[in-house]
Amino acid sequence: MQNRKKWINEAATQPRILFVADDSRVMSSLRQTIAAMNFDALTARSCATARILADATPFDILCCDSELPDGNGVELARELRAAMGCKVVIISAHSLGGQDLPGGIDGWLVKPVLLSQLRGVLAQCLAFRAVPPNADHSQ
Secondary structure, rough: OOOOOOOOOOOOOOOOOOOEEEOOHHHHHHHHHHHHHEEEEEOOOOHHHHHHHHHOOOOOEEEOOOOOOOHHHHHHHHHHHHHHEEEEEEEEOOOOOOOOOOOOEEEEEEEEOOHHHHHHHOOOOOHOOOOOOOOOOOO
């Protein structure tokens, strides 16, 4: 995978999100929420497909299941964040049990995901798009 760390989707008016989950029920409910939030959504059901999409298409946020059929979603998320510079939200059946978020992770949602929680964490992730990182802040 190329190192494409940069201001990801700066030309797009719609934020782009890559959802990676192998559970069709989770994917279906997430798609509805994403559509309502006016995201441009990409979906993948495996680590391999997510890597192919990431290599071809920039995105702002990666929302990834922690356990995928061909790998660990947290490891995939860290890999894509390092390469793409995207924000990362993990969806898991396991709670963090009061622990801090793992390094490189911006949000952690526990299944079943409440749509209000998903909307909230995605809105927080989008805050970084408001001002590009190379903007002049001296004014």
